[in-house]
Amino acid sequence: GNGGSSRRARPNVLVTGTPGTGKTTTCSLLAEAAGLRHVNIGDLVREKSLHDGWDDELQCHVINEDLVCDELEDMMEEGGILVDYHGCDFFPERWFDLVIVLQTETSILHDRLTSRGYMGSKLTNNIECEIFQVLLEEARESYREDIVMPLRSDNLEDISRNVDTLSDWVNNWRPS
Ligand code: ADP
Ligand code: MN
Incomplete structure:
Protein backbone atom coordinates (compact mmCIF):
# COMPACT_ATOMS: atom_id res chain seq x y z
CA GLY A 1 0.00 0.00 0.00
CA ASN A 2 0.86 3.62 0.07
CA GLY A 3 0.87 4.10 3.82
CA GLY A 4 3.87 4.97 5.92
CA SER A 5 6.96 6.60 4.58
CA SER A 6 7.49 4.54 1.41
CA ARG A 7 7.46 7.46 -1.02
CA ARG A 8 9.88 9.74 0.82
CA ALA A 9 13.58 9.75 0.05
CA ARG A 10 14.35 11.57 3.31
CA PRO A 11 12.59 11.46 6.68
CA ASN A 12 10.28 14.07 8.18
CA VAL A 13 10.87 14.92 11.82
CA LEU A 14 8.53 16.74 14.21
CA VAL A 15 10.05 18.62 17.15
CA THR A 16 7.45 19.48 19.78
CA GLY A 17 7.43 20.51 23.45
CA THR A 18 6.24 23.29 25.74
CA PRO A 19 7.20 26.83 24.60
CA GLY A 20 10.74 27.59 25.82
CA THR A 21 12.03 24.01 25.78
CA GLY A 22 14.35 24.86 22.88
CA LYS A 23 12.50 23.67 19.77
CA THR A 24 13.54 26.54 17.50
CA THR A 25 17.14 26.59 18.73
CA THR A 26 17.45 22.82 18.28
CA CYS A 27 15.73 22.82 14.88
CA SER A 28 17.93 25.61 13.49
CA LEU A 29 21.08 23.68 14.40
CA LEU A 30 19.68 20.33 13.32
CA ALA A 31 18.42 21.66 9.96
CA GLU A 32 21.94 22.91 9.28
CA ALA A 33 23.67 19.73 10.48
CA ALA A 34 21.36 17.24 8.77
CA GLY A 35 20.34 19.21 5.68
CA LEU A 36 16.65 19.34 6.55
CA ARG A 37 14.24 22.18 5.82
CA HIS A 38 13.14 23.85 9.09
CA VAL A 39 9.45 24.81 9.12
CA ASN A 40 8.49 26.89 12.15
CA ILE A 41 4.70 26.59 12.24
CA GLY A 42 4.22 29.76 14.31
CA ASP A 43 6.14 31.82 11.73
CA LEU A 44 4.31 30.15 8.84
CA VAL A 45 0.92 30.91 10.43
CA ARG A 46 1.86 34.61 10.76
CA GLU A 47 3.47 34.94 7.32
CA LYS A 48 0.63 33.25 5.43
CA SER A 49 -2.20 34.28 7.78
CA LEU A 50 -3.20 30.67 8.42
CA HIS A 51 -5.27 31.72 11.43
CA ASP A 52 -8.74 32.84 12.46
CA GLY A 53 -7.70 36.01 14.28
CA TRP A 54 -6.10 36.81 17.62
CA ASP A 55 -7.01 35.18 20.93
CA ASP A 56 -6.77 37.97 23.51
CA GLU A 57 -6.86 35.66 26.50
CA LEU A 58 -4.21 33.21 25.28
CA GLN A 59 -2.32 36.04 23.55
CA CYS A 60 -1.69 34.11 20.36
CA HIS A 61 -3.21 33.57 16.94
CA VAL A 62 -6.03 31.04 16.69
CA ILE A 63 -4.29 28.67 14.32
CA ASN A 64 -6.38 27.25 11.48
CA GLU A 65 -5.21 23.65 11.50
CA ASP A 66 -6.78 22.74 8.14
CA LEU A 67 -5.08 25.66 6.37
CA VAL A 68 -1.74 24.72 7.96
CA CYS A 69 -2.03 21.09 6.88
CA ASP A 70 -3.06 22.07 3.32
CA GLU A 71 -0.09 24.44 3.12
CA LEU A 72 2.36 21.71 4.20
CA GLU A 73 1.01 18.64 2.37
CA ASP A 74 3.17 18.83 -0.79
CA MET A 75 6.46 19.44 0.99
CA MET A 76 5.76 16.75 3.57
CA GLU A 77 5.22 14.29 0.75
CA GLU A 78 8.65 15.22 -0.64
CA GLY A 79 10.33 14.56 2.72
CA GLY A 80 13.32 16.11 4.50
CA ILE A 81 11.17 18.48 6.57
CA LEU A 82 11.77 19.44 10.18
CA VAL A 83 8.55 20.73 11.75
CA ASP A 84 8.77 22.97 14.86
CA TYR A 85 5.55 23.45 16.86
CA HIS A 86 4.18 23.33 20.42
CA GLY A 87 1.38 21.00 19.38
CA CYS A 88 1.22 17.77 17.43
CA ASP A 89 -2.28 16.27 17.44
CA PHE A 90 -3.62 17.82 14.22
CA PHE A 91 -0.93 16.77 11.76
CA PRO A 92 -1.59 13.59 9.73
CA GLU A 93 0.15 10.69 11.46
CA ARG A 94 1.63 9.47 8.15
CA TRP A 95 3.73 12.64 7.78
CA PHE A 96 6.34 11.82 10.41
CA ASP A 97 9.09 9.24 10.81
CA LEU A 98 10.23 10.60 14.18
CA VAL A 99 8.52 12.75 16.83
CA ILE A 100 10.82 14.47 19.34
CA VAL A 101 9.39 15.89 22.57
CA LEU A 102 11.81 18.32 24.22
CA GLN A 103 11.58 18.53 28.01
CA THR A 104 13.05 21.04 30.44
CA GLU A 105 13.34 21.09 34.21
CA THR A 106 10.63 23.37 35.64
CA SER A 107 12.81 26.02 37.32
CA ILE A 108 14.99 26.36 34.20
CA LEU A 109 11.92 26.69 31.99
CA HIS A 110 10.46 29.24 34.38
CA ASP A 111 13.55 31.44 34.01
CA ARG A 112 13.55 31.11 30.21
CA LEU A 113 9.89 32.08 29.93
CA THR A 114 10.28 34.99 32.35
CA SER A 115 13.17 36.38 30.30
CA ARG A 116 10.93 36.05 27.27
CA GLY A 117 8.43 38.32 29.04
CA TYR A 118 5.83 35.70 29.93
CA MET A 119 3.90 36.40 33.13
CA GLY A 120 0.61 35.73 34.87
CA SER A 121 -1.56 32.95 33.46
CA LYS A 122 0.50 32.63 30.28
CA LEU A 123 3.52 31.78 32.42
CA THR A 124 1.71 29.39 34.78
CA ASN A 125 -0.16 27.66 31.94
CA ASN A 126 3.12 26.86 30.20
CA ILE A 127 4.84 25.72 33.41
CA GLU A 128 1.89 23.42 34.15
CA CYS A 129 1.99 22.15 30.59
CA GLU A 130 5.59 21.05 31.24
CA ILE A 131 4.96 19.64 34.74
CA PHE A 132 2.09 17.48 33.51
CA GLN A 133 3.98 16.40 30.36
CA VAL A 134 1.08 17.50 28.19
CA LEU A 135 3.06 17.38 24.93
CA LEU A 136 4.54 13.96 25.65
CA GLU A 137 1.07 12.59 26.26
CA GLU A 138 -0.31 14.31 23.15
CA ALA A 139 2.52 12.84 21.07
CA ARG A 140 1.96 9.34 22.47
CA GLU A 141 -1.76 9.58 21.73
CA SER A 142 -1.19 10.85 18.19
CA TYR A 143 1.75 8.73 16.91
CA ARG A 144 3.05 5.18 17.17
CA GLU A 145 4.84 4.82 20.49
P1 ADP B 1 11.00 27.16 21.79
O1 ADP B 1 11.18 27.29 20.32
O2 ADP B 1 10.75 25.75 22.24
O3 ADP B 1 9.98 28.10 22.36
P2 ADP B 1 13.62 28.44 21.92
O4 ADP B 1 14.52 27.60 21.08
O5 ADP B 1 13.09 29.70 21.32
O6 ADP B 1 12.40 27.55 22.49
O7 ADP B 1 14.39 28.75 23.27
C1 ADP B 1 13.90 29.68 24.22
C2 ADP B 1 15.08 30.33 24.94
O8 ADP B 1 15.71 29.37 25.76
C3 ADP B 1 16.15 30.85 23.99
O9 ADP B 1 16.69 32.03 24.55
C4 ADP B 1 17.17 29.74 23.97
O10 ADP B 1 18.47 30.23 23.73
C5 ADP B 1 17.06 29.16 25.37
N1 ADP B 1 17.28 27.71 25.37
C6 ADP B 1 16.49 26.79 24.79
N2 ADP B 1 16.95 25.56 25.01
C7 ADP B 1 18.06 25.68 25.75
C8 ADP B 1 18.98 24.75 26.31
N3 ADP B 1 18.84 23.41 26.15
N4 ADP B 1 20.02 25.24 27.03
C9 ADP B 1 20.16 26.57 27.20
N5 ADP B 1 19.31 27.50 26.70
C10 ADP B 1 18.28 27.08 25.99
MN1 MN C 1 10.00 28.47 18.89
Missing part, protein backbone atom coordinates in the same frame (compact mmCIF):
# COMPACT_ATOMS: atom_id res chain seq x y z
CA ASP A 146 8.07 3.62 18.84
CA ILE A 147 8.57 6.85 16.87
CA VAL A 148 8.03 9.16 19.89
CA MET A 149 11.29 10.15 21.59
CA PRO A 150 11.45 12.46 24.63
CA LEU A 151 14.76 14.37 24.91
CA ARG A 152 16.05 16.54 27.75
CA SER A 153 16.82 20.18 26.93
CA ASP A 154 18.09 21.81 30.13
CA ASN A 155 21.42 23.19 28.96
CA LEU A 156 23.65 23.75 25.95
CA GLU A 157 25.31 20.34 26.33
CA ASP A 158 21.88 18.77 25.95
CA ILE A 159 21.34 20.73 22.75
CA SER A 160 24.62 19.62 21.16
CA ARG A 161 24.04 16.01 22.19
CA ASN A 162 20.50 16.09 20.82
CA VAL A 163 21.62 17.64 17.54
CA ASP A 164 24.37 15.00 17.17
CA THR A 165 22.02 12.12 17.98
CA LEU A 166 19.33 13.38 15.64
CA SER A 167 21.57 14.19 12.70
CA ASP A 168 23.01 10.66 12.96
CA TRP A 169 19.48 9.29 13.00
CA VAL A 170 18.51 11.33 9.92
CA ASN A 171 21.61 10.29 7.99
CA ASN A 172 21.07 6.60 8.76
CA TRP A 173 17.37 6.64 7.87
CA ARG A 174 16.30 4.57 4.87
CA PRO A 175 12.87 4.50 3.18
CA SER A 176 10.82 1.47 4.24
Whole structure:
Protein backbone atom coordinates (compact mmCIF):
# COMPACT_ATOMS: atom_id res chain seq x y z
CA GLY A 1 0.00 0.00 0.00
CA ASN A 2 0.86 3.62 0.07
CA GLY A 3 0.87 4.10 3.82
CA GLY A 4 3.87 4.97 5.92
CA SER A 5 6.96 6.60 4.58
CA SER A 6 7.49 4.54 1.41
CA ARG A 7 7.46 7.46 -1.02
CA ARG A 8 9.88 9.74 0.82
CA ALA A 9 13.58 9.75 0.05
CA ARG A 10 14.35 11.57 3.31
CA PRO A 11 12.59 11.46 6.68
CA ASN A 12 10.28 14.07 8.18
CA VAL A 13 10.87 14.92 11.82
CA LEU A 14 8.53 16.74 14.21
CA VAL A 15 10.05 18.62 17.15
CA THR A 16 7.45 19.48 19.78
CA GLY A 17 7.43 20.51 23.45
CA THR A 18 6.24 23.29 25.74
CA PRO A 19 7.20 26.83 24.60
CA GLY A 20 10.74 27.59 25.82
CA THR A 21 12.03 24.01 25.78
CA GLY A 22 14.35 24.86 22.88
CA LYS A 23 12.50 23.67 19.77
CA THR A 24 13.54 26.54 17.50
CA THR A 25 17.14 26.59 18.73
CA THR A 26 17.45 22.82 18.28
CA CYS A 27 15.73 22.82 14.88
CA SER A 28 17.93 25.61 13.49
CA LEU A 29 21.08 23.68 14.40
CA LEU A 30 19.68 20.33 13.32
CA ALA A 31 18.42 21.66 9.96
CA GLU A 32 21.94 22.91 9.28
CA ALA A 33 23.67 19.73 10.48
CA ALA A 34 21.36 17.24 8.77
CA GLY A 35 20.34 19.21 5.68
CA LEU A 36 16.65 19.34 6.55
CA ARG A 37 14.24 22.18 5.82
CA HIS A 38 13.14 23.85 9.09
CA VAL A 39 9.45 24.81 9.12
CA ASN A 40 8.49 26.89 12.15
CA ILE A 41 4.70 26.59 12.24
CA GLY A 42 4.22 29.76 14.31
CA ASP A 43 6.14 31.82 11.73
CA LEU A 44 4.31 30.15 8.84
CA VAL A 45 0.92 30.91 10.43
CA ARG A 46 1.86 34.61 10.76
CA GLU A 47 3.47 34.94 7.32
CA LYS A 48 0.63 33.25 5.43
CA SER A 49 -2.20 34.28 7.78
CA LEU A 50 -3.20 30.67 8.42
CA HIS A 51 -5.27 31.72 11.43
CA ASP A 52 -8.74 32.84 12.46
CA GLY A 53 -7.70 36.01 14.28
CA TRP A 54 -6.10 36.81 17.62
CA ASP A 55 -7.01 35.18 20.93
CA ASP A 56 -6.77 37.97 23.51
CA GLU A 57 -6.86 35.66 26.50
CA LEU A 58 -4.21 33.21 25.28
CA GLN A 59 -2.32 36.04 23.55
CA CYS A 60 -1.69 34.11 20.36
CA HIS A 61 -3.21 33.57 16.94
CA VAL A 62 -6.03 31.04 16.69
CA ILE A 63 -4.29 28.67 14.32
CA ASN A 64 -6.38 27.25 11.48
CA GLU A 65 -5.21 23.65 11.50
CA ASP A 66 -6.78 22.74 8.14
CA LEU A 67 -5.08 25.66 6.37
CA VAL A 68 -1.74 24.72 7.96
CA CYS A 69 -2.03 21.09 6.88
CA ASP A 70 -3.06 22.07 3.32
CA GLU A 71 -0.09 24.44 3.12
CA LEU A 72 2.36 21.71 4.20
CA GLU A 73 1.01 18.64 2.37
CA ASP A 74 3.17 18.83 -0.79
CA MET A 75 6.46 19.44 0.99
CA MET A 76 5.76 16.75 3.57
CA GLU A 77 5.22 14.29 0.75
CA GLU A 78 8.65 15.22 -0.64
CA GLY A 79 10.33 14.56 2.72
CA GLY A 80 13.32 16.11 4.50
CA ILE A 81 11.17 18.48 6.57
CA LEU A 82 11.77 19.44 10.18
CA VAL A 83 8.55 20.73 11.75
CA ASP A 84 8.77 22.97 14.86
CA TYR A 85 5.55 23.45 16.86
CA HIS A 86 4.18 23.33 20.42
CA GLY A 87 1.38 21.00 19.38
CA CYS A 88 1.22 17.77 17.43
CA ASP A 89 -2.28 16.27 17.44
CA PHE A 90 -3.62 17.82 14.22
CA PHE A 91 -0.93 16.77 11.76
CA PRO A 92 -1.59 13.59 9.73
CA GLU A 93 0.15 10.69 11.46
CA ARG A 94 1.63 9.47 8.15
CA TRP A 95 3.73 12.64 7.78
CA PHE A 96 6.34 11.82 10.41
CA ASP A 97 9.09 9.24 10.81
CA LEU A 98 10.23 10.60 14.18
CA VAL A 99 8.52 12.75 16.83
CA ILE A 100 10.82 14.47 19.34
CA VAL A 101 9.39 15.89 22.57
CA LEU A 102 11.81 18.32 24.22
CA GLN A 103 11.58 18.53 28.01
CA THR A 104 13.05 21.04 30.44
CA GLU A 105 13.34 21.09 34.21
CA THR A 106 10.63 23.37 35.64
CA SER A 107 12.81 26.02 37.32
CA ILE A 108 14.99 26.36 34.20
CA LEU A 109 11.92 26.69 31.99
CA HIS A 110 10.46 29.24 34.38
CA ASP A 111 13.55 31.44 34.01
CA ARG A 112 13.55 31.11 30.21
CA LEU A 113 9.89 32.08 29.93
CA THR A 114 10.28 34.99 32.35
CA SER A 115 13.17 36.38 30.30
CA ARG A 116 10.93 36.05 27.27
CA GLY A 117 8.43 38.32 29.04
CA TYR A 118 5.83 35.70 29.93
CA MET A 119 3.90 36.40 33.13
CA GLY A 120 0.61 35.73 34.87
CA SER A 121 -1.56 32.95 33.46
CA LYS A 122 0.50 32.63 30.28
CA LEU A 123 3.52 31.78 32.42
CA THR A 124 1.71 29.39 34.78
CA ASN A 125 -0.16 27.66 31.94
CA ASN A 126 3.12 26.86 30.20
CA ILE A 127 4.84 25.72 33.41
CA GLU A 128 1.89 23.42 34.15
CA CYS A 129 1.99 22.15 30.59
CA GLU A 130 5.59 21.05 31.24
CA ILE A 131 4.96 19.64 34.74
CA PHE A 132 2.09 17.48 33.51
CA GLN A 133 3.98 16.40 30.36
CA VAL A 134 1.08 17.50 28.19
CA LEU A 135 3.06 17.38 24.93
CA LEU A 136 4.54 13.96 25.65
CA GLU A 137 1.07 12.59 26.26
CA GLU A 138 -0.31 14.31 23.15
CA ALA A 139 2.52 12.84 21.07
CA ARG A 140 1.96 9.34 22.47
CA GLU A 141 -1.76 9.58 21.73
CA SER A 142 -1.19 10.85 18.19
CA TYR A 143 1.75 8.73 16.91
CA ARG A 144 3.05 5.18 17.17
CA GLU A 145 4.84 4.82 20.49
CA ASP A 146 8.07 3.62 18.84
CA ILE A 147 8.57 6.85 16.87
CA VAL A 148 8.03 9.16 19.89
CA MET A 149 11.29 10.15 21.59
CA PRO A 150 11.45 12.46 24.63
CA LEU A 151 14.76 14.37 24.91
CA ARG A 152 16.05 16.54 27.75
CA SER A 153 16.82 20.18 26.93
CA ASP A 154 18.09 21.81 30.13
CA ASN A 155 21.42 23.19 28.96
CA LEU A 156 23.65 23.75 25.95
CA GLU A 157 25.31 20.34 26.33
CA ASP A 158 21.88 18.77 25.95
CA ILE A 159 21.34 20.73 22.75
CA SER A 160 24.62 19.62 21.16
CA ARG A 161 24.04 16.01 22.19
CA ASN A 162 20.50 16.09 20.82
CA VAL A 163 21.62 17.64 17.54
CA ASP A 164 24.37 15.00 17.17
CA THR A 165 22.02 12.12 17.98
CA LEU A 166 19.33 13.38 15.64
CA SER A 167 21.57 14.19 12.70
CA ASP A 168 23.01 10.66 12.96
CA TRP A 169 19.48 9.29 13.00
CA VAL A 170 18.51 11.33 9.92
CA ASN A 171 21.61 10.29 7.99
CA ASN A 172 21.07 6.60 8.76
CA TRP A 173 17.37 6.64 7.87
CA ARG A 174 16.30 4.57 4.87
CA PRO A 175 12.87 4.50 3.18
CA SER A 176 10.82 1.47 4.24
P1 ADP B 1 11.00 27.16 21.79
O1 ADP B 1 11.18 27.29 20.32
O2 ADP B 1 10.75 25.75 22.24
O3 ADP B 1 9.98 28.10 22.36
P2 ADP B 1 13.62 28.44 21.92
O4 ADP B 1 14.52 27.60 21.08
O5 ADP B 1 13.09 29.70 21.32
O6 ADP B 1 12.40 27.55 22.49
O7 ADP B 1 14.39 28.75 23.27
C1 ADP B 1 13.90 29.68 24.22
C2 ADP B 1 15.08 30.33 24.94
O8 ADP B 1 15.71 29.37 25.76
C3 ADP B 1 16.15 30.85 23.99
O9 ADP B 1 16.69 32.03 24.55
C4 ADP B 1 17.17 29.74 23.97
O10 ADP B 1 18.47 30.23 23.73
C5 ADP B 1 17.06 29.16 25.37
N1 ADP B 1 17.28 27.71 25.37
C6 ADP B 1 16.49 26.79 24.79
N2 ADP B 1 16.95 25.56 25.01
C7 ADP B 1 18.06 25.68 25.75
C8 ADP B 1 18.98 24.75 26.31
N3 ADP B 1 18.84 23.41 26.15
N4 ADP B 1 20.02 25.24 27.03
C9 ADP B 1 20.16 26.57 27.20
N5 ADP B 1 19.31 27.50 26.70
C10 ADP B 1 18.28 27.08 25.99
MN1 MN C 1 10.00 28.47 18.89
